[in-house]
Amino acid sequence: xxxxxxxxxxxxxxxxxxxxxxxxxxxxxxxxxxxxxxxxxxxxxxxxxxxxxxxxxxxxxxxxxxxxxxxxxxxxxxxxxxxxxxxxxxxxxxxxxxxxxxxxxxxxxxxxxxxxxxxxxxxxxxxxxxxxxxxxxxxxxxxxxxxxxxxxxxxxxxxxxxxxxxxxxxxxxxxxxxxxxxxxxxxxxxxxxxxxxxxxxxxxxxxxxxxxxxxxxxxxxxxxxxxxxxxxxxxxxxxxxxxxxxxxxxxxxxxxxxxxxxxxxxxxxxxxxxxxxxxxxxxxxxxxxxxxxxxxxxxxxxxxxxxxxxxxxxxxxxxxxx
Numbered sequence: 001x002x003x004x005x006x007x008x009x010x011x012x013x014x015x016x017x018x019x020x021x022x023x024x025x026x027x028x029x030x031x032x033x034x035x036x037x038x039x040x041x042x043x044x045x046x047x048x049x050x051x052x053x054x055x056x057x058x059x060x061x062x063x064x065x066x067x068x069x070x071x072x073x074x075x076x077x078x079x080x081x082x083x084x085x086x087x088x089x090x091x092x093x094x095x096x097x098x099x100x101x102x103x104x105x106x107x108x109x110x111x112x113x114x115x116x117x118x119x120x121x122x123x124x125x126x127x128x129x130x131x132x133x134x135x136x137x138x139x140x141x142x143x144x145x146x147x148x149x150x151x152x153x154x155x156x157x158x159x160x161x162x163x164x165x166x167x168x169x170x171x172x173x174x175x176x177x178x179x180x181x182x183x184x185x186x187x188x189x190x191x192x193x194x195x196x197x198x199x200x201x202x203x204x205x206x207x208x209x210x211x212x213x214x215x216x217x218x219x220x221x222x223x224x225x226x227x228x229x230x231x232x233x234x235x236x237x238x239x240x241x242x243x244x245x246x247x248x249x250x251x252x253x254x255x256x257x258x259x260x261x262x263x264x265x266x267x268x269x270x271x272x273x274x275x276x277x278x279x280x281x282x283x284x285x286x287x288x289x290x291x292x293x294x295x296x297x298x299x300x301x302x303x304x305x306x307x308x309x310x311x312x313x314x315x316x317x318x319x320x321x322x
Contacts, residue, residue, distance in 0.1 A: 036141050194244070220312045
């Protein structure tokens with residue numbers, strides 16, 4: 001998300017989710033989702049705190065620009081020409097921990113790689129992200145538990161921040177989009193690594209691919225940080241192979257057979273191969289990314305076409321120089 005426009009951008013019994021369900025019924029337990037709702041609350045509380053600190057009426061006192069929704073007092077929004085998402089100023093976001101390359105590399109403020117994912121540019125931004133988090137995250141937490149889903153969310157957000165910092169060095173960025181794309185990536189790798197326990201495999205794969213493609217396509221619009229989306233997505237995709245393995249179909253039941261009966265192995269060989277390859281790529285990727293970032297390197301210098309991943313210029317708009 002840039003300073004011009006602050007947006008970053010088993011079939012279960014009793015499951016009322018609108019998201020397609022393609023799992024074969026298993027004996028795995030269902031978890032109660034509490035971490036994702038906590039993340040939602042935390043993001044909303046942080047946004048309220050940011051708006052309190054922003055205090056538009058006081059800081060724009062005597063200015064020709066008028067705050068939006070003045071009846072909210074110090075919680076009123078910046079003028080729409082400055083922030084069309086109904087939120088704070090870029091200066092406030094930067095003060096509160098937005099992703100900003102210069103402060104990370106030259107100001108030794110690496111903590112911004114984490115704090116930026118808890119900040120949002122406006123009401124529209126935070127509501128869109130939190131609805132997506134509820135829609136995707138609660139379902140995953142019910143299936144895999146809070147530890148694994150929480151790790152994917154946080155590490156993916158961190159990975160998205162690193163990738164964004166390597167390519168966007170003149171503007172600030174905020175938002176949970178990298179973490180959300182990490183959950184989408186994990187859903188895709190979970191489908192691939194647990195392929196044998198799915199029914200309607202092709203339908204499940206096509207559904208996910210279409211959803212992911214649409215979301216990534218939105219990221220090529222101007223002022224949306226698609227680098228955070230891409231970095232978060234691939235981080236979550238690799239983490240899914242490591243953290244979201246399911247036992248092969250029939251393994252749970254086979255443990256209760258008599259001692260001399262043949263018991264299936266818990267996982268298939270290809271699952272272990274995916275896990276090992278993904279773990280290596282994660283270690284190498286994070287190490288390389290952090291080294292490049294803190295050496296002050298610009299990813300665009302190593303990839304002349306990569307800027308098109310975040311913005312494609314057309315006759316309707318121009319892309320900012322990143």
